[in-house]
Structure formats: C-alpha cells, structure tokens
Amino acid sequence: MFRKIFFLLVFIIGFSQTFYSQLMRNKVYHPFTGTLVFTMEGGATYGLTDYKDFSLDFLGKGMIEYFLPTYSKSSFGFRVYGGAGYLKGKDKSAVPYEYRTDLKLAGGGIVYTLSLGEAVFPYIFAGATYTWFSPKGDDGKTLNKFVYKKNELDYNAEFGMRILLTDNLTMNFSSGIQLSPNDYLDDKLYGTSKDAFLVGAAGFSFAFFGEQDSDEDGIVDSKDMCPNTPSKIKVDQFGCPMDEDKDGVPDYIDKCPDTPEKVKVDKKGCPLDSDNDGIADYIDICPNTPKGVMVDEFGCPLDADNDGIPDYLDKCANTPLGVQVDKFGCPLDSDGDSVPDYLDKCPNTLKREQVDESGCPIKKVEIIKEVPVIKEVVLSAGASFGVGSSVLLPGAYGDLDNIAKTMLEEKTSKWLVEGHTDNTGSANKNKALSLKRANSVVSYLVSKGINRNRFTVRGMGFDYPVADNRTEEGRTKNRRVVILRVN
Structure with a gap:
C-alpha cells in the first residue's frame, strides 16, 4: 500500500511538470533554474505507531538538491539528504508506557517547485529513505522483543514552501510523512498496521551556480538577446519584447497592434500613409492625393457626381449621372452654344448663332407667327404632385385623360411638356424636379397609348415664373406643368 502511494506521488509530480510546462507557452525566469541548492532544516516528529498518546520529538536534516534548467514557472529537480533524530511515543496502557527510537536517515527523490510570483515557491517531494532505527524504553535501554x-x-512524501529572502537564500517550511513497510519503529507488533511518522520542519536553503536575470524579464542573461528590456514588458523566448504582428515595432509601443503581415509601418507601428489622407499606403489606390483633399475608403479623392473628375477639381459638381464631361467636370458642349450636349436638341448649331434653352436656333418673329395656333393646358403642381415629389396624384388624372383623348384623335399632333417650379431651393434641385414632373406627365399619357416620340420634355426650374415668387399665391402659380401643342 505504501509503495503504491509513493509511486502515485511520483506520477503526480511528473504529470504536473509536463502539463504545466505546456500551459506556459512563454518562457519565464525561475530562480532555481540550473542551480545547486544546499539546505539545513530541523523540526518535530510525530509517530503514527501503536502508541496512541500525543508526543513530539526532534529531527534534523541536511539536503543537496539540483534543479534542471527551466524557462517556465515550474522547476523539476533531484534531492539527496541525510539526517538524524528521534521518534517518541506514549501509551499508559502499553509496556513500556513510553518509547523513544533513534533515527538515522539517508535518502533521495524528486522535487517539483512552482513559482507563485517572485518570492513564494511551493513544492512537493517524493522519494525513498534508508532508515536505521533503534527503539528504546523509558529507562533508556534498547527494546528488542x-x-x-x-x-x-x-x-517519503513532503509538501513545503520556500520564501525567497535574497537572490540565493530562501527560508523553508515543510510538512511530510515517512511510511515504513513494517511495524518495528516502536518495537511493538499490533495487528496488520504499519508504522509511519510525520515531520514538520523549518530551515534555510542557499543556491549555488544559479543564473541571473538582470532586466527581470523572465529570461536568464545568458539566453537574453535583449538584455535591457524595460520592466514588466512581455517578452518572447529570446528575451525580446513581444511583436505579435511582426511589424518590427514591439507591442508595448505599437499603436496599431494588428497590422497585416509585411506591411511597412512607422516608428509607432502604424501602416505608412505617405500622402496623409488617413488611408494606409497598402490599401491606398491613389497614393499621391494632395494635402487636405477629402478621400473615400480607397484613398481616392471624392467624386460626388461620379463623373470621373474629383470634387476638388470639379467646376460643375452636380452633373447628372452618365453625362460626358470635360477636364473641369462640366458637361460637354460640342457646338459651343452654351447648352450641354445632353440637353442640346440641335447639336450642330453654327458658331455664335443664338439658341434657346434646348440648344436650337431662335426663330424670327415672322416665322413664329406662322406657327399654327398652340393649344395649352396648365396643370397645377400643388394638385398634381406631392411636396417635393414627382409622383402624379389622382387629382391630375381627369385633365390628362381629356388631353389624351385629343391626342388619340389627332394622331399627327406634336406636344411640348414643360415642368416649372417656384424659387424655393437650389437651381439644380428645381431643374431636376421640374424635369421629373414633366416626364411623369408624359409617362402617364404614353400609358394611354400615345407614342413617346410625339413629346418634347423640358425641365425649366424656376427660370420662367408667371407670378411673383415672393408671395405664397405667386409661388403656387409658378409650380406647374405646361402641356403645349406645337403643330
């Protein structure tokens, strides 16, 4: 039984060493690594024999231990020792009623030490002891029944605590048990039980030949490739500050600790941003953006109207989507008549010829007078559309149905549909809204079976008011859609 307990302790020590070392992925300095330790201690013995009354005696030991090199919080070593002392027992019902056994010990074993911080080191020991003993009675004579x-x-099994006083000196406290395979220590045979005794001791240990850790980073000086690491900085197995993202800047000063691998960084560990636009060079598609220019997520200057010209160079910032522009971001005007090509109904106007808003030459009055009488219908925007909306309201359907009937009857008629607004809001916004409203009217008429080619559509914005925009009444009149017959 005692032997099984001994080997179980040996197994626990070995398993603890292996398991705990695997948990400690980062190497740390252990004061007992690679050291030879000399220990002197003394204490009390208490017999677990056939004598039942409480009685203590004395035992002294000298030990030499060697701890293997380690870079974890656990240390594994070997111990040899020798000692001498006494074991005492009393029992009023026994003859003799008291015994005292002389003990001489020599043994060895393995010891496992764990570091709890920088000064406290609990340990466990398991080993075997060769014991010479001589039981004596209360009269001092040798017993030999x-x-x-x-x-x-x-x-033997022992649990103890070492407290570091200096780099080489510790104070020790321990308690242990020595298990005998026999029942002879008290010179009394009783049943099948075996003798044993407990030991509680205190003493001092002095370590020789240990390595130092000058910068206290957990790596001994002989292995430390970065010997002047600042205090309390986490280091790798070579004693150098950790650099998790491997950017060459230690984690403790790295302001950008998750930099992708192989990305160039500055002295603070952050990816380089050569043009200072807030977008790192490794994802910056436009690396030479001028200073102060606002950029998108790819580091390119903003282009709000998506015309290919950055906003900081764009002279026409609200160009409609898909319209071709010049180098200044303004819509192309091929014939130079000041009407952009995308609005120009007469793209080949002669140079310096006066044109209307559609880009077509202005006809003389005489010719205009010869134009057939134009029929006109004016739809109030207030009744036909929601505020700021280009969606037709049911209130406009009646007038539009009547016009559609006329258009179906007169299949060759041509029509001009103009959208107008008041002067509330920007010119560009009102131009766009008036054009959308005019297109909504045309779409409705087309849905009634009229060919879209019979319509010309214009968004006039607030350029052609019919009333005073300074009054609500005037603004109401100006918000309209005009349908004109042009042949």
Missing part, C-alpha cells in the same frame, strides 16, 4: 532488522527502506 522480536527478531527483526533495524534498518529498512521507507517511502
């Missing part, structure tokens, strides 16, 4: 050997191989 039975024939047995007065030497035996015992098994």
Whole structure:
C-alpha cells in the first residue's frame, strides 16, 4: 500500500511538470533554474505507531538538491539528504508506557517547485529513505522483543514552501510523512498496521551556480538577446519584447497592434500613409492625393457626381449621372452654344448663332407667327404632385385623360411638356424636379397609348415664373406643368 502511494506521488509530480510546462507557452525566469541548492532544516516528529498518546520529538536534516534548467514557472529537480533524530511515543496502557527510537536517515527523490510570483515557491517531494532505527524504553535501554532488522527502506512524501529572502537564500517550511513497510519503529507488533511518522520542519536553503536575470524579464542573461528590456514588458523566448504582428515595432509601443503581415509601418507601428489622407499606403489606390483633399475608403479623392473628375477639381459638381464631361467636370458642349450636349436638341448649331434653352436656333418673329395656333393646358403642381415629389396624384388624372383623348384623335399632333417650379431651393434641385414632373406627365399619357416620340420634355426650374415668387399665391402659380401643342 505504501509503495503504491509513493509511486502515485511520483506520477503526480511528473504529470504536473509536463502539463504545466505546456500551459506556459512563454518562457519565464525561475530562480532555481540550473542551480545547486544546499539546505539545513530541523523540526518535530510525530509517530503514527501503536502508541496512541500525543508526543513530539526532534529531527534534523541536511539536503543537496539540483534543479534542471527551466524557462517556465515550474522547476523539476533531484534531492539527496541525510539526517538524524528521534521518534517518541506514549501509551499508559502499553509496556513500556513510553518509547523513544533513534533515527538515522539517508535518502533521495524528486522535487517539483512552482513559482507563485517572485518570492513564494511551493513544492512537493517524493522519494525513498534508508532508515536505521533503534527503539528504546523509558529507562533508556534498547527494546528488542522480536527478531527483526533495524534498518529498512521507507517511502517519503513532503509538501513545503520556500520564501525567497535574497537572490540565493530562501527560508523553508515543510510538512511530510515517512511510511515504513513494517511495524518495528516502536518495537511493538499490533495487528496488520504499519508504522509511519510525520515531520514538520523549518530551515534555510542557499543556491549555488544559479543564473541571473538582470532586466527581470523572465529570461536568464545568458539566453537574453535583449538584455535591457524595460520592466514588466512581455517578452518572447529570446528575451525580446513581444511583436505579435511582426511589424518590427514591439507591442508595448505599437499603436496599431494588428497590422497585416509585411506591411511597412512607422516608428509607432502604424501602416505608412505617405500622402496623409488617413488611408494606409497598402490599401491606398491613389497614393499621391494632395494635402487636405477629402478621400473615400480607397484613398481616392471624392467624386460626388461620379463623373470621373474629383470634387476638388470639379467646376460643375452636380452633373447628372452618365453625362460626358470635360477636364473641369462640366458637361460637354460640342457646338459651343452654351447648352450641354445632353440637353442640346440641335447639336450642330453654327458658331455664335443664338439658341434657346434646348440648344436650337431662335426663330424670327415672322416665322413664329406662322406657327399654327398652340393649344395649352396648365396643370397645377400643388394638385398634381406631392411636396417635393414627382409622383402624379389622382387629382391630375381627369385633365390628362381629356388631353389624351385629343391626342388619340389627332394622331399627327406634336406636344411640348414643360415642368416649372417656384424659387424655393437650389437651381439644380428645381431643374431636376421640374424635369421629373414633366416626364411623369408624359409617362402617364404614353400609358394611354400615345407614342413617346410625339413629346418634347423640358425641365425649366424656376427660370420662367408667371407670378411673383415672393408671395405664397405667386409661388403656387409658378409650380406647374405646361402641356403645349406645337403643330
């Protein structure tokens, strides 16, 4: 039984060393790494024998231990020791009523030490002891009721605590048990139980040949490739500050700790941004953006109207989508008549010829007078559309149905549909709204079976008011859609 307990302790020590070392992925400095330790300690013994009354005696030991090199919080070592002392027991019902056994010990084993911070080191020990013993009675005479050997191989287990006083000196406290395979320590055989005794001790240990860790980073000086690491900085196995993103800047000064691999960084560990636009060079598609220019997520200057000309160069910032522009971001005007091509109904106007808003030459009055009488219908925007909307309201359907009937009857008639607004809001916004409203009217008439080619559509904005925009009444009149017959 005692032997099984001993080997179980050995297994626990070995398993603890392996398991804990695997958990400690980062190497740390352990004061006992690679050291030879000399220990002197003394304490009390308490017998677990056939004598039942409480009684203490004394035991002293000297030990030499060697701890293997380690870079984790655990340390594994070997111990040899020798000692001498006494084991005492009393029992008023026994004869003799008191015994005292002389003990001489020599043994060895393995010891496992764990670091709890920088000064406290608990440990466990398991080993075997060769014991010479001599039981004596209360009169001091040697007891020998039975024939047995007065030497035996015992098994030991011990738990203790070392407290670091200096780099080399510790104060120790321990408690342990020595298990005998026999029942001879008290010279009394009783049943099948075996003798044992407990030991509580205190002492001092001095370590020789240990390595130092000058910068206290957990890596001994002989292995430390960065010997002047600042205090409390986390380091790698070589004693150098950790650099998780491998950008060459230690984590403790890295302001951008998750930089992608192989990306160039500045002295603060952040990706380079050569043009200072707030977008790192490694994702900046436009690396030479002028200073102060607002950019998008790819580092390119903003282009709000998507015409290919950055806003900071664009002289016509609200160009409609898809319209071709010049180098200044303004719509092309091929014939130079000041009407952009996308609005120009007469794209090949002669140079310097006066044109209307559609880009067509202005006809003489005489010719205009010869134009057939134009029929006109004016739809009030207030009754036909919602505020700021280009969606037709049911209130406009009646007038439009009447016009559609006329258009179906006169299949060759041509029509001009103009949208007008008041002067509330920007010119560009009103131009766009008036054009959308005119197109909504045309779409309705087309849905009634009229060919779209019979219509010319214009968005006039607030350029052609019919009433005073300074009054609500005037603004109401100006918000309209005009349908004109032009042949």
